[in-house]
Every structure is written in structure tokens, then in C-alpha cells.
Amino acid sequence: MRHWRLPDTHNIRDLGGYPLASGGTAQWRRILRGEALHTLTAEGLSGLVENELVLVIDLRGPHETGLHIHPFADHDRVGYRNIVLFNALSPIALAGPSFDMAQRYCDALDQCGPQFAEVFRAIANAPLGMVLFHCTAGKDRTGVVAALLLANAGVAEEDIVADYALTSSATGLIDQLRTRALSTGSDPMQVERMLASDAATMERFLAALNTKHGGIKAYLDAIGLSASEVDAVRNRLCQ
Secondary structure (H helix, E strand, C coil): CCECCCCCCCCCEECCCCEECCCCECCCCCEEEECCCCCCCHHHHHHHHHCCEEEEEECCCHHHHCCCCCCCCCCCCCEEEECCCCCCCCCHHHCCCCCCHHHHHHHHHHHCHHHHHHHHHHHHCCCCCEEEEECCCCCCHHHHHHHHHHHHHCECHHHHHHHHHHHHHCHHHHHHHHHHHHHCCCCHHHHHHHHCCCHHHHHHHHHHHHHCCCCHHHHHHHCCCCHHHHHHHHHHHHC
């Protein structure tokens, strides 16, 4: 089951099950992607721990992490890492009418290499068990990290795009974010653009990865990851 139906969450998903270029499929219960976790109930928290969650990677910035205590920040069985992604890019809250989400993703390839490398190293060095990475909605920062992980594993681009677009099915979460944004007086059309997870957005990101950066292998090498680190992350999904 790709969606983890945990109480009070909407967009926690498994990266397993996708066909691999090398044959077979990505392994289930190895790497999860998700939204902010502060809404987890005790039942949801224990459900993740009982399924051998060993590491949580929080991609949010301090303006987000300071709002709520993270349920895994001081957990006795699950490690917690805060690796801030997109921090150097313009905040979405300040985006104007000409804001281009796909370009934001492409800019991340240029500007967030050290952070992507840190995420890969955290996964490579994690103990046996599940790793969960997340941001606030589980769409943008989480989406580009998921795309890189799936590409590194040998998942076809059409499946990577489909995985990204699945966030649109998390209607409960999208409705909450829409209501929150509209309550601040944000332009409704702009809000819808910010909340969209159109396939074309991820297609542009993957095109930039391939044409500008030479593909996933060349990109991971360029941001300083060793072959053993790249293999360790791939093997986590593939073996």
C-alpha cells in the first residue's frame, strides 16, 4: 500500500513498488515520504516505530520547525535530522504572480546541492529500517528529494512523475492548506498554483536534471557524493 493511512496524516507514502531498470521493483517499507508530522497521534507514532522507523529527515526551515515540537526530535528509538532545503531560495509566501514552481525546483538543483548531498548521506548511513523524509505539505521539497532518490534507484521517469502527482490525491491536506492560505488574504488563483502538483512541473525538473546536469549519476557525483554513498542509498530501495 503506497499511502500509509495513519491517524491525522494525509500524505505519507511509500517509495516502494516501482519497477526498476535493473529488474524487479523498489522495496516496500524502506523509504517513506511525507508531510509535517506534528499532527501524529500516539497511535500513528507507535505505528511508525513498530514498523522499524529508524530515521526522520525534516526538510523544513526554522520558521516552520519552531511552530510545533517535532514528535521525533528527542525520540529514544528514532533518529532525527533537520536538513533545511530551499532555504536560500525565495519563500513561496513571498511569491508574486509570475512565480514558477518548476523553475524553483530547477533552481534547487543549482543552489541546494550540499543539502541534497546531506540527505543522501543521512540515508546512506542510517541503520537498518525505514527512513522517512518530509517537509510541510510533502509536495515540493519532499517531491524533489523523492525524484532524486527514485532516479538513483533506476525508476522510470514516468513513474517518478506519477509519484509526484499523487500528492493531488491528498485532498484533506490540500483543503487544510488552502483554507489556511485563504484566511491570510492570499489570492485564490495564486493559492491554487502553489498547491498544484502538475505532472509538467516534475517533467521540467527531470529535464533540467538530464540536460543541464548530465543525469542523476553525474549530478550526484558533482555534489560530492562518493560511489559507495550513492550505492548505499540505491541499495536501500533496491535490495
